[in-house]
Amino acid sequence: MKIVGLITEYNPFHNGHLYHLNKSKEVTGATYSIAVMSGNFVQRGCPAYVNKWVRTRMALESGVDMVIEIPTYYSTASAELFAMGSISLLNATGIVDYVCFGSEAGEIDFINHVATILANESENYQKVLKKHLHSGDSFAVSRTKSLYQIMQLTYEMEYSFDDFKNLLSAPNNILGIEYIKWLKRLNSNIKAATIQRVSTGYHDQSVASDIASASGIREALNNNSLLEDIRHTMPDPTYRQLITAFEEGLCPITFDDYSTALHYAISLLGPDRMKDIFEISEGLENRIYKHSHSQFLISDLLKGLSTRRYTNARLNRVLLNTLLGITNERFNYFRSLGGPQYLKILGIRKESDLLFKMLKEKAKLPLITNMGRSIAKLPFPAQEMLKDEITFSDIYTLGYRNKKYVTKESEFKHPFIVV
Structure with a gap:
């Protein structure tokens, strides 16, 4: 019996995710699947379109066997830290044989070789990188040139410089490289596999095809498309769960819905304390404070803050960290402990209860299925992380x-959800 791990957001679960699930089991020969999934806040630095419990049901009813939550400290972080948290969780289960991710490249050897160089960052690599940086190239260009140069010396591979540029500029390739880097850094026994993304890109807004991106689906709904009009992009469980969530007033959720709460946080902190917020640096706190006086909606504030210096993704994360009160000190404390401190099971398929039995025997971190019973029994670091997650979830309900x-x-x- 083999188990494949999937690193996901399911925001919401759609046909592309269903293809990824089924194809991952096919290419790895896995019997069961475990998805580690972002909770109520996702890697773009935004709230999820619908809460983690609804999304867990979508996944389980579509065939995922178990869903484990990625704590907010990692689900909303940069690609490297998101990968660190996700791979740490899969590794801590003690039962996952493979991690299978979608990529634009669709070729594991190329991704694996690049990840190996970046995981080790040998003296030779650092020397070549420094040379290109000193010549005036940006970090991204310098890294691409360095990897191309080192790979030509290390492996007998026929990849062009453009191949490297394409590999290192595509979002899912980048995440795949980070996943393998952390497998290597953790000395994990989990093997990596990849499947090529089909039809749409990560940020593709088209919903004409049966395979559409999650961002395209969200954009269509936010632009007043009827759910019925995009039903073809999602499995029936997602459609049913979204209908119920809309009827109950649990979605849609956008970052703008937290504009009042963010302004309160900015006013409460002021520039002096905002500089302690995770990922704020170089006086960005003063720029945020100034622009918050004239721009109320978060979407407008982001436009006002946008410069060539700061990526939209980073600005999103900075504002979210401000809203949630995530400081450099707090984040670095948990990071120093080596990643997530518990395995919180959001749900499982009833027919897959063998997974839970195996997990209880092999898990390297405390398991959480019942909040009331679990929190008092957790060791201090895990208890602290979980208490913060409780606060974050309460903020999400706003x-x-x-x-x-x-x-x-x-x-x-x-x-705990059982379907």
Whole structure:
């Protein structure tokens, strides 16, 4: 019996995810699948379109066997830290044989060789990189040139410089490289596999095809498309769950729904304390504080803050970290401990209960299925991380259209899901 791990957001679960699930099991020969999934906040530095419990049901009802939550400290971080948290969780299960990710390249050997060089960063690589940086090239160009040069010396491969540029500029390739880097750094026994992304790119906004990106689906819904009009892009469980979530006022959720809360946080902190927020540097706190006086909606604030110096992704993460109160000190404390401190199981398929039995025997981190029973038994670092997650989930509920669901300790009101 083999188990494949999937690193996901499912925001929402769509036909491309279903293809990834089925193809991953096919190429690895896996019997079961375990998805580590971003919780209520996702890697773009934004709130999820619909909460993690709804998305867990979508995944389980579509065939994923188990869903484990990626804590917010990692689900909203840069590609490297997102990969660190995700791979650490899969490794900590003690039962995952493969991790299979989608990539634009669709070729594991090329990705693996590049990841090996970047994981080790040999003295030779650093010397070549420094040479290109000193010549005036940007870091991205210098890294591409250095990898191309080192690869020609290390491996007998017939890849052009353009191949390297394409590999290192595509978002899923970048994540794939980071996943393999962390497998190597953790000395994990998990093997890496990849499948080529089909039809649409990561940021493709088209929903004409049956395979559409999650961002395209969200964009269509945010632009007043009817759910019925994009039903062809998603499995039936996603469609049913979204209908219910819309009817109950649990979605849609956008970053703008937190504009009032963010302005409160900015006013409360002021520039002096904002500089302690994770990923804020170089006086960015003053720029945010200044622009917050004239731009209320977060989307407008982001436009006002945008410069060539700061990527949109980083600005999103900075504002989200401000909203959630994630400081450099707090994040670096958890990072120094080596990543996530627990395995929180959001749900499982009833027919896959063998996975849970195996997990109880092999897991290298504390397992959480019942919040009430688990939190008091956790060791201190895990308890601290979970307490923060409880706070983050409560903040997330502020975005609900139906305000009767805005609540304290929302984590305790959602039981472990079995379908």
